[in-house]
Structures are given as C-alpha cells and as structure tokens.
Amino acid sequence: MESITPARVRFAPSPTGRMHLGSARTALYNYLLAQRTGGQFILRLEDTDVNRFVEGSEEELMHGLRWLGLQWDEGLDVGGPYGPYRQSERKEIYLEYARKLVDSGHAYACFCSKERLDGVRQEQMKRKESLHYDGTCRNLSKETAGRRITDGEPYVIRFKTPRDGSISSHDALRGEIIVENKNIDDYVLVKSDGWALYHLAAMVDDHLMKITHVIRGSEWLSTFPLHVHIVRAFGWEEPEWVHLSVFLKPSGKGKMSKRDAADALDSGYSIFITDLEKLGYIPEGVLNWILLMGWGIAEGEFMTLPEMVQKFDIDRVNPSPAAIDFAKLDYFSGAHIRNLTNEDVSSRVKPYFEKAGYQVDDRKMIQIIPILRERLVTLDDALFFAGFFFKDDIEPALADLIGKNLTAAESAKIVQRSGEILASLDEITPELAEPPMRLMVDELGLKAGQVFGILRVAVTGQAISPPLFESMEIIGKTKVLERLKKAIEILASGTE
C-alpha cells in the first residue's frame, strides 16, 4: 500500500427525521476511510434550521451509529479540539465569515422580500426559464446597502456568483465536473434571521475542522460548484469531494418515499436503522449489506467491520444509483449470525425473549443456540424457533398431531409407544433415543417423517422446530413424557 495521509472526515446529518439506510452508508464510508488512513471520523450536527428540528432524532442518530459500531472520534457527545460540533452553537462564526465574503466582494446584502421573489419565480416559470434570483440587489453600492441595513431593513446575504465563465472541480467518483457560472444562482448564505445556511456553514466548518474528504449524498451534486466557489472565495484549499449516489426503492423506480417505507415495514423490513434493530437484524449484517450497495469486490463479499476497513477503497465506489434489495439483507443477517460464537448469539438473542415476556435461563439458552443458530435470519426469529423451550405448557392443535396418512387413533398409539421407549431410557439424548425410535418406525412400517412429525408437534407444539431429539434432550425426559401424555389426551378427544 502506498503511504497514506490520515483523513479527517465528517458525517454531518441534520436532526430532522429518522436515520435511514442512506445516512448509514454515508457514515460507514466516512468511518471506513478514517479507519483505513488512521484519521478521524467526526460527527457534526447541522441544526441551523430550528423549524425543521425533530425531537429525539439526534438521540436516534447517535444510537444508530453506535449500534452499527461506527463510533466517532470527535464531535457530538465526545467533544474534540474543533468544537462546538453543533452548528446551532456556531452562529457567530458563520456571521464572521459571511462578513469576510461581503468585504471581499464575494457576497452582498439582498433586501428583496420573499413575496417579490415568489413573484419573480412565478414569472420565470411562466416564461419557462430556469428559476433563479434576478439580481436586483446584486450591484447595490456599499453605501446604499449599508444605509438600508442601519435603517433596519431586513436582508439576507447572497453569494455573488460570477456571471461569466465556468467553474470546474474534481469529484472522486465522476472525475471533472464543469458547470457554467450562469447556471449557478446567487444563493442565500445567511437568512434574514441571521442564521447561516448549509452552503456557508458546512464549508466554514469543513475548513475550520480541517476536513480532508467531504463524503456526502448526491443531492449535493447540483450545489457542488457553488461550494467550490465559496471555498475558493475564502482562498482555502478544497477537500476531496466524494458524492455518493442515492438509494432507489426495491423496484428501482425512484427513490424511497414515505409510502415505500410503510410498505417495507408491512413486509417485515425497514429503511430505518432503529427499526432494523427492533426487527432483530444484527449490525454486522446491516453493515455488510449497505457496504455492497455502491461498492463491490470481485470475490469474498462476506466481511466484518475490520475486514471492510482493510478492503474498502473510496475511489472505487460506484456513482450510479442502487436499488434496495431486502432479500440480500436477510442473507447477510443470517450469515453473520452464523459467524458469531454461541455465547455471542445467546446474549444477543436474550433481550428479544425478555421483551416478549419470557423468563430466560442462560444455561438452557446456551444449549439451544447450536441447534437454533442456523435457522435464524433475525435474532427475533429465535422466538418462533425456540419459544417452546421456555414455556411451561404448550397447546398442540389436534389437527397438527395427526400424522400424515394416519388417523387420530393411530397417531395416539404411536405417541403411546414412543413414550414407552423414551421412558425406558436413562435420559433422552439423540444418541440414546434415535436408534430405538427408528427401529420402532420400521417395525410399524412407517416413514420417519410421519412419526417424528407427530412427536415434534407433541413435544414442541409446532410443526417446524429445531431437530427433534436434540430438542427433547434440552427439554428433559420428565417434561417430554408429560407432553407426550398430554398429546395422547388431545388425540383421544379427536377419536370420539
């Protein structure tokens, strides 16, 4: 590997909603680059717009990142030498830099009212022109502007984008991007209430926080040239720009909408990180899944976070939009569960049982894991496959207890006979129980599936379960015989 300089990267979300897959991937790629280069991963909050603040979103964000294992080195909650890391606490800083821009002639005060601007846009729309500021205040003299400000007139500060020529800069995934200056609006940098907008705030912070790589969503691609103008107006060095693509809905037609998010939830999936946690997906699986949505490797896609750090290369990220495929999430989730130790699976599964009201015995749980783990796609699935281990009573349905091509009476007899065989054993283990049971199956001229199917329902209460004899061993001889007795009673009620 060539010598690399430590990257300082930032994940800078705004507390305006829930943390979704797209944010998670952006955070992951940032994290990976920082780790790989021995740099810092910074978490900054872009909360300059109080109107869009959503209660609890900041907590959800930090929880989500930590759940995924993407701990930041600097920023919210942990602090650092370049704070504060909350933009709402940096208002004066932005104002100071906005003034510099005005003084150097790169920005100007604009007194146009919102109403007038709306009218201008209407006109432009009618004439089918591009929507942009018409430049009314662009060339106001410093004196005029100064007087109107002291008169108390409300104003915003706009960037004075050059009218002629073009600007070009480099995006790591797309190469050179050239845009005509006439297509770049005189964007508002500071609102009339004195709060800076993203365009200014982010550039100032990235510079002050010594960010080397700006990795963000492609929604910023269209204002990217503006940002380059701002950075250059200050005379600062540009960071490496990396614009990630967006995620498309599973059909590949358009980005995820509220409606699509609801549909996903209906089918047991979600695009929100904390939902995924609730559903029982494991962070390793989620990480592996989103890693590969926009970046690929020739072979060996199964990776844990440390392996991702080794293999990931930000420059090889794919610039095209990617459709979300939940089936692949299921695969990675299950695969990563199978990659965990039994102890780890046990401790991760436990909270899901407890939340469902089960009393969990740790020793029993660790016995169950080996026969349970390969059946899990989510940790929550454990409830279905292993719930009966922790129930005092199960309620098998009569219909389920009747074996394939058998009557209730015949089934009862089989359970009876099985009970006798199992009762004669010192204990029920697969080694001790399976041979005599198979012998019985042969003597009765039946199929193993018929007999074991009945017993499965009798012992577990369900038609699908972990292997029968292994399950019996964990349940214990006494309880198994009790359940068989009960099954005979249920079957008897069906013979009358």
Added chain:
RNA sequence: GCCCCCAUCGUCUAGUGGCCCAGGACGUGGCCCUCUCAAGGCCAAAACAGGGGUUCGAGUCCCCUUGGGGGCACCA
C-alpha cells in the same frame, strides 16, 4: 421547463483497451443431504440499453439517442 449526474444478469456488483463467447454475491430453478424448517454441497438459467465513431482490437475511450436519478427554498 432549466441545470447536473448515471447506465454490465431480476437485484447489488467485478471489469480502468487484448487475460471477457464477461467473474462473484443475493434471488430463482434442479439435484444431493434430511425427522420439519433451515444450514451446507453440487449444477443450471440469467447481462455489456440502442446507434454512430476512435482503434489492428471496445463492456472498457468519444458523440448522439433513449431510459433512470438528483437539484432548481431565507431546508439540509
């Protein structure tokens, strides 16, 4: 409408001019294993959007068309 970006199997992707009659993964189908469900093993079907160039040679470079996506706020 205007601006910008993108384009390899159903999906995510490998591919940086000859190693590609295109590789991997998920999903799908078949077989094996099997007490159910899984897991696992083997096999199979499945793609360079279309058209022009450049070149001895193009999935790879250029142009156009088409399709898709993003943006056009005193939001981020």
